[in-house]
Amino acid sequence: MKCEHCGYDAPERAVICPECGEILPRPKKAEEEETEKAAVQKKTAPDADSFSMPFLSAPADLEKADGIAAEDPEVLRRQKQEKTTRLTRRIVAAAVTAAVVLAAVLYYVFFGGYKLAVYRYVKGVDRESGSMYVALVPDAYMDYLETTYSTTRREVKSMMQDYFKYWNKNYGTDGRMSYDIGKTEEITDADEISALESELKTDYNITVEIKKAVTVSVNIDDGGTKASEQATFVKIGNRWCCMKAMEDIDFVCQNDGYNVW
Structure with a gap:
């Protein structure tokens, strides 16, 4: 034991320092040391209400890096499912979106603009479809037919269907019609477009504005019988119409449809 007064190393069980006579401190018992240690820990321990482990407030990325799951498995499962x-x-x-874009591109390539009208012009006859042919005329033209011939749109479709059946039976072939678009010439001259508008006014008493016009050469293969036709297509409003189709429909209505044939 070391004397606290003079620093002399006294024997282990000495009570008084042999050097200076001061009373030596008694060695602490184990129980006293444990009691004192507990008291010190209690003073330095944090309050229970404010206590929190560091990892409970750690950032999410740190938790993931350390492999610590802050949420229960069910919450993590739902998050994964939602993701x-x-x-x-x-x-x-x-x-x-890709399918819509592709469909739009294909439509533009094969049926864009007047090309859909050309399709209806050929396939309307081939499939004996009065509906496809009537789609080639403006609404004002249908009003002209109703006023002039006292007929309805449905009756016109029916007459054209029967007319095409008669034509295919007597003049067509057993094969299906195929076609390709040959020479195409866009009409840009204002006087020529005005002349087309005047033609519609004179022939059918309709006043319309033609936004665009194009002359198309159509090469048709009717089951091996080949022919070439030229037709003028005009854009009225948002619809491409066919001047030749208007002539055909007017001719059929003049002769009271299929009864003439």
Whole structure:
């Protein structure tokens, strides 16, 4: 034991320092040391109400890096499922968008503008479809037919259908019609467009504004019988119409449809 007064190393069980005579401190018992240690820990321990482990407030990325899951497995499972669902929706949306764009491109390439009108012009006869042919005329023209011949749109479709049946039976062939578009010439001269508008006014008493016009040479193969026709297509409003189709429909209505044939 070391004397606290003079620093002399006294024997282990000495009570008084042999050097200076001061009373030596008694060695602490184990129980006293444990009691004192507990008291010190109690003073330095944090309050229970404000206590929190450091990892409970750690950032999410740190938790993931340390492999610590802050939420229960059910919450994590739902989050994973929602993430998968959102990813699936984005993939589906992207696929739908791509399909729409592709359809628009194909439509423009094969049926864009007047090309759809050319299709109706040929296939209306081939498929004996009065509906396809009537789609080639403006609404004002249908009003002219109703006023002039006292007929309705449905009756016109029916007459054209029967007319095409008669034509295919007597003049057509057993094969299906195919076609390709040959020479195409866009009409840009204002006087020529004005002349077309005057023609519609004179022949059918309708006043319309032609936005665009094009003359198309159509090469038709009717089951091996080949022919070439030229037709003028005009854009009235948002619809491409065919001047030749108007002539055909007016001719059929003048002769009371299929009864003449």
